[in-house]
Amino acid sequence: MAIENRKVTVTVNGQERSAEVEPRKLLVHYLRDDLGLTGTHIGCDTSQCGACTITVNGDAVKSCTMLAVQADGAEIMTVEGLGTRNELHPMQQSFWEEHGLQCGYCTPGVMMAMIGLLKENPNPSEEEIREGMEGVICRCTGYQFIVSAVQKAAKIMAEANEKNDQKVAASQLVGEGNL
Amino acid sequence: MANAVGAPLKRKEDPRLLTGNGCFADDIQLPGMLHAVILRSPHAHAKIKKINVEEALKSPHVIAVYTGKDLEGKIGPVPSSWLVPDCNLKEAPQYPLAIDRVRYVGDGVALIIADDRYAARDALDLIDVEYEVLPAAVRQKEAMQKGAPLVHDDIENNIALHWKAGEVAEEIMENAEVVVQESFYVQRVFPSPIETRAAIGQYNPGSEELTLWCTSQNPHIHRMVLAGVLGISEAKLRVIAPDMGGGFGGKIGVYPDEALIGYAARDLGRPVKWIEQRSEHFTSSNAGRDEVIDVELAGNRDGTLTAIRVKNTANLGAYLSTMGPGVSTIDFGLMITGAYDIPHASCETFGVYTNTTPTDAYRGAGKPEATYQIERIIDLYAREIGMDPLELRKKNLVRKEAFPYTNAQGLVYDSGDYEKPLQKALEIVNYEQLRQEQEKLRKQGKLIGIGLSTYVELCGFGPSKVAGAIGFQGGVWENSTVRVHPSGKVTVYSGTSPHGQGHATTFGQIVADKLGVPMEDIELVFSDTKAISMSWGTYGSRSTAVGGAAVAIAADRVVEKAKKIAAHELEAAVEDITFENGVFQVKGVPGQQRTFQEIAKSANMAWNLPEGMEPSLEAQSFFDPENFVYPFGTHIAIVEVDKETGEIEWKRYVCVDDVGRVINPLTAEGQVHGGVAQGVGQALWEGAIYSKEGQLLSGTLMDYALPKARFFPHIESSFTETLSPVNPLGAKGVGETGTTASIPAVMNAVMDALKPYGVKDIEMPLTPEKVWRAIQNGEGN
Amino acid sequence: MIPVKFDYTHAETVDEAIKLLQESGGEGKLIAGGHSLLPLMKFRLTEPGVLIDISRIDQLKEVKKEGDRMIVGALMTHNEASKHPLIKEHVPLLADTVRQIGDLQVRNRGTIGGNIAHADPAADLPAAAVVLEAEVIVQGEDGEETMGIDSFIIGPLITMLPENSIVTGISFAIPPAHTKSVYLKYFHPASGYPVIGVAAVAGVGADGNIDYIRVGITGVGDIAFRAESVEQTLLGQKPSKALIQQAAKLAAEEGEMGSDLFASAEYRENLCRVYTERALSSILL
Known part of the structure; x- marks a missing residue:
């Protein structure tokens, strides 16, 4: 039985990308091998380690436990879409400042998982962060500095959101005034 | 930059890693690259009757299939690099693929090369191997028995080595008022870096150079060993360790797999990539520990310790790994007295072949086991004589005045002040009050346990003549070149091979202080045998104490030369030139100065150098330390045991470590946290489980529990600083202290909690069921 | 992989x-x-x-309350279910249970229908399913049918799902408003599956006696089960520590305890007692 390849088109980090792949191609291999986005890593084969975590339509998922064909049409963000060297995302900046990484292999997945956590719970306690990390494994750090990093990132992101809200509110007021 | 050393600087390596711009092995894509998979034995012990590869070769994607027979005579066995002397060491040859017999589940049987990652995996199912299954020897004490299945036919009783160090006269034991005896099993665990192993080979038929990217903690050892295995000149073999997702000892070893990939790339003339799968990692990457340790500690009722006698029966697996033979002998046997002044000691080690994956160094390598047995037996001794384990420790710790201290096994501890971190830790936990609370809670039926570990460990091996004397097939010196470019920017080459430790930052801090240049002007180069002449890599907490010292010395040499140039330009005597914050200044003559950058330009242009001076500003150093370094400290664990389920709840974990000079407190603390996590992992959750037939039952991350974030409390870590006299930095080592100290701290805490039930030992890991059973048995008694 | x-x-x-x-x-x-x-x-x-x-069949993502039952579309993810206002209000046990499944990434992809149809003996959800008297809604060649959870999951990874059929939703009984519920789980340290998971719903009537009680246990054997002996011991009685202790001793009665690398049958039996006691104490005392 000949099995045809499928064209899979996704929006990754704001850019539309597509490639023809076997139906069995795992999303993580599609991202890494077909699209060249090697920031997402593979650490296990049983969906435990979470090194491959990305967001799909805003939700943290393990890209080793999803087929590329299942992602067709989805909005994907990988670590490459978080921030740049010169303009790090608060999560990246906090991991840097708090020494939340050592070898850096699990880090992209951990950060993406934590982006997913903060979406669910923007102001998590230490315990909630530790529970939120059930789906990732870091062998280097003992997690403590990751927890500090996530706490810091949550704070920065919350403040930024507040400012944003204020800005929006302000601009709305200005807009109304103009009427 | 002044005072970089000692500052908690953010790491230079992070922006790259945080943005997904790291370059790990699987990120490397080469034109025309092929993919390799290795068919591995499903049996612990079997004869290979027949291998049928035809079906696999029919696949249009399959380029080649190699079996052990195909490679006979073309590729040599992979040797061990630690041939411990005077122990009747018997090394069985490990061929990169098994030829007629497989000796452990995971032993390589065939190498498949295909043009596609998925097709390579498919081909694995197309190879048919006929085996004749043989009985297996699995656990070391059974494997030593007469009549046990032989892993290698010519090695009697499966004994790979029988090593002895030290003697305790029988009358010392007989005359002792107290002898406490216990047998501890330090179980087999898996290093489990989150990035598994990998290798990529690329052969250039024009230059006949083979480049091998592989997950190695020591690329130069890989080059040295693999050059021999593959029959290629070291000058034609380039080994590069790309970014690496952790190692923990598991990537020290020179593995058959790496030799295979190098061979196939050369044979096929195309790049070949091999990425180990996680479940493959469990059976094919070297494991750690697996030692049965029988201890007798002798002394008086007043707590004076007089002698320790230890027997270690170590499971070395089916073959001798790169460092395997040294772990349970040298690393372990010379450290059995720990931080205590025990005048007499002896250690006897049996290294045993079994039908299991080889064991090698894992974070601490021998020292966690040595620390485990002494710290555990100290507690049991204290219990026996009715003394608080703290008091017994205090009574026997090596005194500050005794350094340099020679232990009973002849090792010379470089420097120490063991009371200092102990006192600090006791103050943090408020020990006396804690004991009172424990007593109170015990009366309420709550099982609180307090565990102490006052450890010392050896690391930063040296000098090389000692390495030679203990059979290590390499040196233990380190190498660094500090190269100053015309602009004053600096490239530093170091022989260490970091994979998470942050050497680019800590070594950068050393150089920044020495040269007075900003951190951002310093680039570090590691892990490439073409860039760094020779080196011995990163393991055994040696990087800062040996590698960092080499960097410091090379930087000093740069300054020395620069000073001469400055003196020449400023028309002053060299003795009259000071150098501070990157400025050369004539003493007492303000304005008469040159910046480091100006001198860098002068040196490189060479328009006006002192008579007879060679151009350029660059220095190399080869540092061979005069002795090991011995970090020490105190860890205290406080736990509560759930009487009804045996679950262990962490209440607090306090550690005070003395690792000599702390270059960067942030990264040092990170090392302690990670080390503690791995030690506690061993104590509570991790452990290989083999069936009687030698099948690994805990062979996926669904069964083998790596510590997760929610398992831990906040670790309270701090340092004291007692400098080491054996290197110019005064540094010791921090990579392994956490693991070494924490295993017994946690175990002692749980045993203390279970003291009311008379429980003395439970085999690690302390799964709740085992703890519950111990309580049940205790209640029964 | x-x-x-x-x-x-x-x-x-x-x-x-x-x-x-x-x-x-x-x-x-x-x-x-x-x-x-x-x-x-x-x-x-x-x-x-x-x-x-089938992930794009939007009609299977709905949640609706029909009388005293909550119908959850098969394609609702665990995470969605844990946050759904109707579920949180009327069947908080379901929300609590699915919130403890696996990890966030798994909960973002895994679905209620998929979980039940897979019938993993180590899954969390079946504990809540037996307690909430779940019915599996199945559509097949001959139309729709509803199967009780007990007749649907009949063994480890074995269901009575007819050929060429699809689970379209799960219907859960809404417990009486005065009840409280809990899902208490012991996470396997590696897999995150329950070594034991106890789901319980209990209510105390105006007379101070227990008038509603359901206890379900998962993770300990081949299949999740209702701890009926526990329920019978408690029903109509005034809740007390002693009573709960006595009832919890019967927690393993209806189940068959399994052994694996992590825990023996004997130990699991003990966990049944302890976790049932603790779960019940948390909602009854």
């Missing part, structure tokens, strides 16, 4: 999914979140010839 080759197709409607199943001649397997199926396929423990992706 690479599955055997398979073909892939997707259905826009339930009828189309059934048709595709029929056409596949037994080779077809439905996939939604894929969090039960893909891990098995990656180890080549199952090798379906064609995957029929």
